[in-house]
Amino acid sequence: MAPGRPATALAPMQDVTDLPFMRVIHHYGDPDYYFTEYFRVHAHSRLEPHILRSITENKTGRPVFAQMIGESIPELVKTARELRRHPVAGIDLNMGCPAPKIYKKHCGGGLLRDPARIDRVLGALREAIPGRFTVKMRIGFDSTDTFPALLDLIDKHGIDLLSLHARTVRQGYRGEAHYDYVRLAVERLSCPVLANGNILSADRALRVAAETGCHGLMIGRHAIRNPWIFRQIREAFGGAPVFRPTLGDVRGYVERLYHTTRTGACPEQLHVNKMKKYLNFLGQGVDPEGKFLYEMRRTRTEADLFTVCDRHLLTAPETPFADEPYDGVIARPNCEGPATETAAVSNR
Numbered sequence: 392m393a394p395g396r397p398a399t400a401l402a403p404m405q406d407v408t409d410l411p412f413m414r415v416i417h418h419y420g421d422p423d424y425y426f427t428e429y430f431r432v433h434a435h436s437r438l439e440p441h442i443l444r445s446i447t448e449n450k451t452g453r454p455v456f457a458q459m460i461g462e463s464i465p466e467l468v469k470t471a472r473e474l475r476r477h478p479v480a481g482i483d484l485n486m487g488c489p490a491p492k493i494y495k496k497h498c499g500g501g502l503l504r505d506p507a508r509i510d511r512v513l514g515a516l517r518e519a520i521p522g523r524f525t526v527k528m529r530i531g532f533d534s535t536d537t538f539p540a541l542l543d544l545i546d547k548h549g550i551d552l553l554s555l556h557a558r559t560v561r562q563g564y565r566g567e568a569h570y571d572y573v574r575l576a577v578e579r580l581s582c583p584v585l586a587n588g589n590i591l592s593a594d595r596a597l598r599v600a601a602e603t604g605c606h607g608l609m610i611g612r613h614a615i616r617n618p619w620i621f622r623q624i625r626e627a628f629g630g631a632p633v634f635r636p637t638l639g640d641v642r643g644y645v646e647r648l649y650h651t652t653r654t655g656a657c658p659e660q661l662h663v664n665k666m667k668k669y670l671n672f673l674g675q676g677v678d679p680e681g682k683f684l685y686e687m688r689r690t691r692t693e694a695d696l697f698t699v700c701d702r703h704l705l706t707a708p709e710t711p712f713a714d715e716p717y718d719g720v721i722a723r724p725n726c727e728g729p730a731t732e733t734a735a736v737s738n739r
């Protein structure tokens with residue numbers, strides 16, 4: 392990492408941050424750190440080969456942290472030991488996943504309701520991991536009352552890096568991120584802290600870094616929308632002119648995504664559906680009415696998909712791609728829309 396500027400990290404994202412996606416991000420400008428999507432840990436789990444590939448075949452030249460999620464302490468310890476046989480930069484524990492089927496067990500975001508259990512989990516893993524042991528968590532489950540106690544546990548167990556998604560588990564992906572809790576963590580902890588949640592742009596990264604004093608910025612959905620974001624952040628912090636992609640550049644990104652993330656045997660329609668998951672985010676920067684999203688979501692074939700892309704991205708290819716999502720253009724209405732679904736664009 393360059394001295395004098397905050398670090399950057401690609402956030403772990405299930406079904407997104409696999410080896411092909413990391414290759415795409417590498418092309419546009421690497422973050423300083425990568426994190427794998429989570430390895431699920433349970434009694435019969437084995438390291439999932441497609442996630443493992445993002446470690447063992449990773450040619451980005453950047454450190455890769457392996458994330459785990461699970462309930463059973465002995466199984467977590469066993470999995471951490473297995474992961475350490477591979478070239479990982481560290482082992483990361485997920486304490487933030489808001490999916491009900493996860494948090495209803497004592498894992499992911501559900502752990503935040505039970506500090507005594509966190510104490511046991513972190514204690515056992517710390518003992519088993521001589522190298523870097525990192526945690527990704529939220530600021531609380533349904534309130535932030537226990538946040539100071541959570542930070543004390545992070546310190547007590549000598550965690551090497553904390554990635555903090557500045558929302559509660561109950562908030563899911565909705566609403567503002569509360570960066571004042573990132574500042575609190577930075578002030579209280581001896582380990583470095585990555586600020587996470589709605590780092591939309593290089594401008595937002597500059598602001599959050601200045602407000603919180605964080606070690607770095609972890610970016611998820613906004614790197615799917617804008618794969619140039621890590622480069623832009625480096626340029627902004629270095630005082631260099633910041634690259635501004637055009638809609639024509641975005642068309643090139645769609646093409647690269649399509650071909651890099653398609654595995655040989657994947658049927659066309661299935662791959663088109665997979666592309667929609669990425670394009671849901673990308674579409675937030677294409678047009679303020681969400682017309683691209685509306686049309687893209689209705690395509691079924693590769694030819695249809697690229698016809699829609701060409702119409703929206705190549706009619707005026709020099710048009711700047713919006714730096715931040717257009718207001719009211721929502722990527723995943725069920726997850727990110729307002730709690731009461733009133734936004735016109737999200738319902739189309």
Ligand SMILES: Cc1cc2nc3c(=O)[nH]c(=O)nc-3n(C[C@H](O)[C@H](O)[C@H](O)COP(=O)(O)O)c2cc1C
Pocket residue numbers: 402403404405406407427428429458485487488527556587588589590609610611612613
């Ligand atoms: C599709 C998707 C999958 C995710 N999967 C994971 C995961 O496997 N592990 C994890 O810790 N967080 C996961 N997250 C949460 C992100 O890492 C990140 O904390 C969250 O999206 C907020 O950051 P952002 O505003 O930069 O996207 C996921 C988020 C999304 C959108």
